Amino acid sequence: MVKRVSDAVKRRLPRYYRRLLSLDEAGTESVSSKELGALLGLTASQVRQDFNLFGGFGHQGYGYPVNKLREALEEILGLKRAWKMVVVGAGNIGRALAGYGYLGGDAFRVEALFDVDPAVIGTQVHGLTVKSADEMVSFINENNIDIAILTVPQEVANKVAHLISSSAVGAILNFAPVKLDAQENGPIIESIHIIDTLMSLTYQLSAKNITKPR
Template sequence: MLKKDISEAVIKRLPKYYRYLTDMEKLGVLKVSSKELSERMGLNASQIRQDFNCFGGFGQQGYGYNVKTLREQMANILGLLNSYRAVLVGAGNIGRAIINYAGFKESGFNIIAAFDMNEEMIGSNINGVEVYNVSQLQDYILKNQIDIAIIATPKAKAQQIADTVMDAGIKSIWNFATVDLKLKEDVCVENVHLSDSLNVLLYKTKSSLQK
């Protein structure tokens, strides 16, 4: 496997390749060259070839890539053919939106339980997902073969929840709390920091209004 050497920048582009290839397949496109792909995606063609080479290349460039095959290979690399079991902690606005978001179903990503500390939430059901007391979190993870914990709690609670799920053996965290979690070395994280994203937008907005 070559995977250990793949840089974060390449990894961040993989979902974009997958997305464009999926759209092209739906449109009935059969073959695509790295040049065409680069024009559609706004990347340069040599970067695309370099990225693909990290995974062994995917066939002869001269003839173009087979769109369907390439999409399937990309799905396999991304782990989308696998099935993952996730729990969500923090069933507030963001947490509920994540549970209700339809876009995840294709990815084999299943949220099977939610946890909250708010008595009014506990025992309720969000789009088929039951909300449990957060005091049951560790026990639930230990008994139910959970792969991923989604943290959508207020910032002040996030580290404590991260510690709890890591102690229960979780190796993968999707973090929506705007805080940089301290993680064990073998635990991976992907952050969605909405306030940071807004602040970047406001910076760009201010700069663009000053032009």
């Protein structure tokens, strides 16, 4: 039913969803592809093309029914169920993510936080007791964990990712500034490279200063 979906579409779906959620909560009943595109910096034709991948949702000339489209995206994005997560690495970013409560904490639940540091193991973070990394794989398997969030130092990131991949986890969200080796039939991997985004900013700031000093 669902056609092959590009990485770009995968990245746009959450943006559509967040926007439709706001519109729905504001009581907007219908939105045209042109309006929705304008809100997201996309063309109307791009929006229609994206939704056509999932079967359309609109009637020519009537716009999209906001609530129905929001519900459909919730289904497509898998937000109608809870996803069980663990955070691996109880440094600052790990601790921050362990307390992540967006979407009312309904869709994403952090079930455990792991570290290797004996001084950190056993301490409390947002109501969770930090567990030893030795227990990680068995915990993931016994508790049907869906997503492992990796926030360990870059030097050990691939080693830890391999260990995680030996479990039954479905996906890894990687925050280490390293490209993880993908494994055949291994977990789906997405990375957030904070330092890359900073470098993209300093590139733009440098380029801007060449032409137009502020």
